[in-house]
Amino acid sequence: MSDGENMRKSNYKNSGVKELLTERYANDTILLIATSNNNVPSVRSVDSFYYEDSFWIVTDTRCNYVKEIQENQKVMISDGGHNRFWCNAFVTGHPLNPNNESIREIFMKVFHNWYKEVNNEDLESVCYVKATPYKGYVHKEKIGYQFDISEDLVDTDNISHHIDVKLEPIW
Template sequence: MSKYENAMKLMEERCGNSSKDNLIALATIALSANAAGNPRPSVRMVDAYYEDGMFYVSTDAKKSKMLEIEKNNEVAIGGLDWFVANGTAENLGWAKDEKNSEIRAKMKKIFEWFDDHGDEDSPSSIVLRITLTNGTIIDNDQKYGEWKYEVDFVNKTAK
């Protein structure tokens, strides 16, 4: 197996590849600048599921993270399972939209809280997709021989 394939195997094992929820930190660029007028980060914890290099989040389109993503869709994430990554975020629209039926079905299965707190009847209840571009995965156990993987998700390579 290539280093990239090993890195993807680790992500699938740790994040469940659409079979479990993951608590991740999601960082965006805040709408308000700091005192010096420079952009500042804004971070929050979100529940997401992982599938094929992407994380999916159920959220409300009116939340600050979505307003920030509208202005700048570049995000950073960090996971408790020893990974960090950059990516792009995209609002896929209303959770109950026909085009989101497969994702919605997975969310209902994976997120135990979804039926009680997903508020999917509201048109502002949306699916957020985070497509990973690059990142670092640490494997302290060196399960596949490497301690650290620098991953390029776009070109499907790892160093």
């Protein structure tokens, strides 16, 4: 954040952060998820999207990070830039479980180009992970939003130390 002269406080509902997260992450997005095992952190990229206040991932219960989430629900999600989100994560179960019916429809829409080709729902180990931010930081157009949902607080500040960029693959 800057020197604090331009800092503004607001509540989460009226801050625009939820809309910004939806705008930025509602589509098929590669994000990083950090977990830990015995206080040893680990990070990997996952295909994800943001929907109804949470990041969603389709994966496999045999993955190390899923096992780590089952032991410790505290994770961090990041886009690899300055944006980062502290989340509570949990496995919601197999995509064909009745409780996942409505979110599966969203997965099919968001990942329409590859979902069925990549995810073999005949496997019992396929699962969804839901990661719900409780605090975080996101920026847009030289404005940074540091938020804490549990406190219903957003600190908004002008950013002077970097500019927003859209990272493009070099290949």
